[in-house]
Amino acid sequence: MPNYNFYDVFSDSPIRFQQFACAVISVREGCTFQRFGEGRDGAIDGLFVAENGRTVLQVKRTEAKGKALIGMMRQEQKRIRPGTCDRYILVIASRTLRDELKEEIRKMIPEIRDTGDIVTGIDLNGYLERPEYAHIEKEYRELWLHSGNYLEEMLSSSALRELKKRSNPKFKLMEKEKRTFVETKAFQEAIRILETYQRVVISGDPGVGKTAHALCLADYYLCTEKYEAFYFVNSLEEIERIMGEDSEEKSVIVFDDFWGHSHFSESRLELNADKKMLDLFHVLSSYPNIRLIFTTREFVLQQGFLCFPELEDFCEIRKINLRLRSYTLAQKAEILYRHLDESWLEYRYVKAVFNARENILHSGAYSPRSVAYYLEHVLPGDGEGSEEYAEALAAYVKSPKEYYDKVFSQLSYGAKIICMLLAVSEEEIRVHHELRQGFMGVADACGGKAEKEQFDNYLRELEGVFTTIQESMFEETVIVLDFLNYSIRDFMIEYLSQHIEAYEMILAEKCNCFNQLFYLATEMKVSDTCLAYLIDRMMNERRKLKYSYVYSMDVDPYYSVDAASDSYDSHKVWQFIMVS
Structure with missing residues (x-):
């Protein structure tokens, strides 16, 4: 039950207490009391007139008890003119009154029919517990500030609405995946x-279709099992918030790449992540209306088990490990045909790809992602014949890296630098803040190879080829840059690893975010000189350097790049110790 102290709650505005009391008693009596403003009220704060008489409401914001209250009510009784009312209801802010005191007041004012018409703070709190009074608690904001009850509920509800809203774009992706998805064992x-x-934990090879399986599983529960809510979450705390709603709503929750995109990532961890996950698994049976779907690359999952071995037993028997070789030839063919049907290719190109299907389907590197990427993002060039296009698709499916190598080699130096900054940021990055600032710094050190004023043109050069500019998947209205898919991110990480000696000092000196330096120090095989320089910057500039994450699971699920640079100094120290 709520436990408001109404004397304190309405200390700044007694008239608001009168209005609040009028609203409560109106609901209790099933009528609407006329309210009166401040000033001399003739012992009337609320009035209801019916055929059977006049009911007067008097409201007292007082904590007086005993003789003090009796004296106050004697003065009040003198103000009640004969014939003013047939019934008198008294509301006072005191938490409670003894029954004897209530009876004495009733005898003093005969228009009080019984002691039930003397309403105290404990009675008001009792009313607010009932659903028909919920709108009153919502209307009077003074109540929110003096008790966490409604405020917490409101904030939680608001956070869930925002989470559902943030998940909405995934419905479009769900519909897209459903049209090309082929059901497997x-x-x-x-x-x-x-x-x-x-x-369930869906693990597997890159490009095998983990996210597609997760979204189509969610679609199955929404459409076939009639689940009511879909959430695409980014932290364990968001799952806890959904479960904490204590709702009967049937919900399906997807947590994609829950331990990192391309490696076991510090940016994906919360403090006590292992304990939180174990606790979550233990209590899940108490929430029969919830289904949880996790996805991860298999090697990332195994890296996670090395850090959290106690989680392995909880995951292994509840895991699906997707393998490219598990697709039958018929399933590979159906995936190809469905993507062809969804493509914008002219008929002659579709026919050529169909005729070249044997080369595509029997490729040892075949993956649903490679087929989807090429048919969606690589349109026939000027003068490119249909058979040439089909041969290029087969070559891409056989070796995507060769295709990426060819495209990357043709990019300008500035566009390549943007790709490298994006790679060491681990996740999407804001375009017009962190990325632009980082690029300007690196451009200064490139000896004119990258031109600052060409930043926007470099972005256009990359758009639809390697990267995409879009609203953040974490924060709407925030414009970010991200790779088109994880395969391209993998390629960039591999490329940077192979050529790190050419770029390490430029990046070490000019990267402007702490997580970028940490990534270089821990994930790239930089030289001893560069490593020493990175450690020196992380130590001496940690209070100045921010993280680039639009949204991160580090320490707090609401931590973002907009937090003060020294907000998570202790976490930076912990990361610094890991490097040292």
């Missing part, structure tokens, strides 16, 4: 695991 096995354990 792994899909049915995932449903069985979800029905048995309420959670």
Whole structure:
């Protein structure tokens, strides 16, 4: 039950207490009391007139008790003119009154029919507990500030609405994936695991279709099992918030790449992540209306188990490990045909790809992602014949890296630098803040190879080829740059690793975010000289350097690049110790 102290709550505005009391008693009596403003009221704060008489409401914001209250009410009784009312209801702010005191007041004012018409603070709190009074608690903001009850509920509800809103773009992706998705045995096995354990971990090779499986599983629960809510989350705390709503709403939750995109990532960790996940798994059975779907690359999952071995037993028997070789030839063909059907290719190109299907389907490197990427993003060039296009698709499926190498070699130096900054940032990065500032710094050190004023043109050069500019998946209205897919991110990380000696000092000196320096120090095989320089910057500039994450699971799920640079100094020290 709420436990408001109404004397304190309305200390700045007694008239608001009168209005609040009028609203409560109106609901209790099933009528609407006329309210009166400040000033001489003739012992009337609220009035209801009906055929059977006049009911007067008097409101006292007082904590007086005993003789003091009796004296106050004697003065009040003198102000009640004969014939003014047929019934008198008294509301006072005192938490409670003894029954004897209530009876004495009733005898003093005969128009009080019984002691139930003497309403105290404990009575008001009792009313607010009932659903028909909920709108009153919402209307009077003074109540929010003096008790966490409604405020916490409101904030939680607001956060969930924002989370649902943030998940909405994934519905479009879900519809897109559904049109090209081919159901496999792994899909049915995932449903069985979800029905048995309420959670499943989908792991597997890059490009095998983990996210597609997760979204299509969510679609299955929404459309077939009639689940009501879909959440695409980015932290364990968001899952805890959904579960904390104590709602009967049937919800399906997807946590994509929950331990990192291309490696076991510090940017994806919360403090006590292992304990939080274990606690989550232990209590999940108490929430039968929730289904949890996690995705991760298999080697990232194994890296995570090295850090959190106690989680391995909880995940292994509830895991689906997708393998490229698990797709049958018929399934590979159906994936190709569905993507062809969704493409914008002219018929002659579709026919040529169909005729070249044997080379595509029998490629040892075949993956659903490679087929999807090429048919969606690589349109026939000027003068490119249909057979040439089909041969290029087959070559790409056989070796995407060769295609990326060819495209990357043709990029300007400035565009390459942008790709490198994006790679060491680990996740999407804001275009007109962190990325632009970082690029300007690196451009200064490039000896004219990258031109500052060409920044926007470099972005156009990359758009739809390697990267995309879009609204953040974490924060709407924030414009970010990200790679088109994880395969391109993998390529860039591999490229940078192979050529790190050419770029290490430029990046070490000019990267302007702490996580970029940390990534270089921990994930790239930089020289001893560069490593020493990185450690020196992380130590001496840690209070100045920010993280580039638009959204990060570091320490606090709401931590973002807009936080003060020294907000998470202790976490930076912890990361610095890991490097040292």
